[in-house]
Amino acid sequence: MKRALIACGGTGGHLSPGIALAEELVSRNWECTLLISNKQVDSRLVKKYEQFAYEAVDGRAFSLRPDRLLLFIVSLIKGTIRCSRMIHDRRPDVVIGFGGFLSMPAMLAGFFAGLPTVVHEANRVAGRVTRIVSWFARRIYLPKGVSIRTKRRSRIRYIGMPVRNEIKSISKSSAKETLGLNPAQKVLVIMGGSQGAEALNKWVKASLPSLAQKEVQVYCLTGGSETDGSMTFKSPKGEEVRSIFRRFSHDMATVLCAADLVVSRSGAGSIAEMMRCRAPGIMIPYPFSADDHQVANAKNFEMLGCGLQMSQDYLGDLLEEVREVIYNEWLLQKFRRNLEMADRADVQGFMAADLERIVSDSGFGKVRGNRQALQS
Numbered sequence: 437m438k439r440a441l442i443a444c445g446g447t448g449g450h451l452s453p454g455i456a457l458a459e460e461l462v463s464r465n466w467e468c469t470l471l472i473s474n475k476q477v478d479s480r481l482v483k484k485y486e487q488f489a490y491e492a493v494d495g496r497a498f499s500l501r502p503d504r505l506l507l508f509i510v511s512l513i514k515g516t517i518r519c520s521r522m523i524h525d526r527r528p529d530v531v532i533g534f535g536g537f538l539s540m541p542a543m544l545a546g547f548f549a550g551l552p553t554v555v556h557e558a559n560r561v562a563g564r565v566t567r568i569v570s571w572f573a574r575r576i577y578l579p580k581g582v583s584i585r586t587k588r589r590s591r592i593r594y595i596g597m598p599v600r601n602e603i604k605s606i607s608k609s610s611a612k613e614t615l616g617l618n619p620a621q622k623v624l625v626i627m628g629g630s631q632g633a634e635a636l637n638k639w640v641k642a643s644l645p646s647l648a649q650k651e652v653q654v655y656c657l658t659g660g661s662e663t664d665g666s667m668t669f670k671s672p673k674g675e676e677v678r679s680i681f682r683r684f685s686h687d688m689a690t691v692l693c694a695a696d697l698v699v700s701r702s703g704a705g706s707i708a709e710m711m712r713c714r715a716p717g718i719m720i721p722y723p724f725s726a727d728d729h730q731v732a733n734a735k736n737f738e739m740l741g742c743g744l745q746m747s748q749d750y751l752g753d754l755l756e757e758v759r760e761v762i763y764n765e766w767l768l769q770k771f772r773r774n775l776e777m778a779d780r781a782d783v784q785g786f787m788a789a790d791l792e793r794i795v796s797d798s799g800f801g802k803v804r805g806n807r808q809a810l811q812s
């Protein structure tokens with residue numbers, strides 16, 4: 437039996453593809469340990485996936501502020517020591533990093549132990565971890581069209597984002613009913629990635645009466661610690677129009693399939709799942725994402741014809757945009773067709789087959805293998 441250590445915690449955008457890959461590897465008789473953080477977002481998401489082994493590690497994001505840089509270095513050293521012990525105890529055949537602050541110590545520990553290490557980049561701009569570990573990683577998975585400065589181009593494979601098995605397209609009307617919404621009315625889903633988006637939550641709360649006027653129901657994933665709740669408005673025709681607020685959903689397929697339109701942050705995980713569920717969207721990039729990667733993600737989504745993008749600076753125009761798009765059946769149909777074409781099926785199947793090859797190729801002597809990999 438082969439074993440994998442998958443470093444994927446810190447945000448839903450890293451954890452979800454890690455879970456998707458673990459699902460595939462386990463179906464191929466691998467044993468997987470997922471390295472996660474102690475953050476609430478990780479514990480929420482893994483609740484449903486008790487079949488995997490988890491190890492929680494503390495970590496800190498990189499920062500150039502001297503006090504934070506020092507804390508980062510200390511936590512990197514501690515994390516690498518912890519991961520080295522884990523590797524000694526669990527004896528994985530490969531270490532996989534999905535970016536974020538937990539990948540670095542795991543990949544370093546894997547490298548020092550002479551194991552093959554691979555890194556997956558989800559975003560349209562390669563993150564810091566991907567750029568750094570690319571000098572020793574045996575494989576670098578990048579989205580098509582994304583480049584990285586490395587002399588070892590032969591190690592790059594262009595693939596999309598692994599999506600969890602449970603994220604599947606289901607009928608819109610039954611999805612609406614499951615959420616407690618009226619299947620005869622439009623549904624606007626608002627979400628801000630795994631931790632919510634305050635700006636989008638505020639926008640939708642202020643827009644509820646205007647949306648209800650047009651008989652648009654709202655399902656908002658608020659993230660954070662707000663309480664769940666719902667509200668009912670009356671439309672000019674006297675119809676009841678519901679708005680539901682939830683902190684977190686454990687059934688994203690139903691939420692996305694119920695949506696006639698989504699207003700969302702442009703995290704790579706949300707985008708991949710919207711493609712899988714054929715949910716068109718207006719993407720509002722998080723304005724402070726590293727290297728503006730959410731802007732690049734949103735631009736690509738729009739370029740593929742899957743929806744639109746809008747800067748958070750123009751939230752004042754969003755209501756008008758939503759009202760126009762959500763009743764434009766021709767446009768929505770076009771978006772849905774493009775979402776279907778953009779959906780990269782079975783990314784985890786490709787990755788798992790590639791990992792099996794990497795592991796069997798490196799079986800001749802792990803430390804020697806890493807030395808050769810560095811020299812090539």
Ligand SMILES: CC(=O)N[C@H]1[C@@H](OP(=O)(O)OP(=O)(O)OC[C@H]2O[C@@H](n3ccc(=O)[nH]c3=O)[C@H](O)[C@@H]2O)O[C@H](CO)[C@@H](O)[C@@H]1O
Nearest residue numbers: 447448449450452558629630657684685688703704705706
């Ligand atoms: C603020 C920030 O920098 N966010 C980054 C983070 O995404 P972040 O975690 O914010 O968001 P993503 O959109 O990538 O993924 C969200 C994931 O959480 C799940 N989910 C979300 C809400 C919910 O109620 N239930 C639930 O299960 C979704 O199904 C999805 O799998 O990592 C992504 C992948 O590197 C990046 O593209 C994002 O830019």
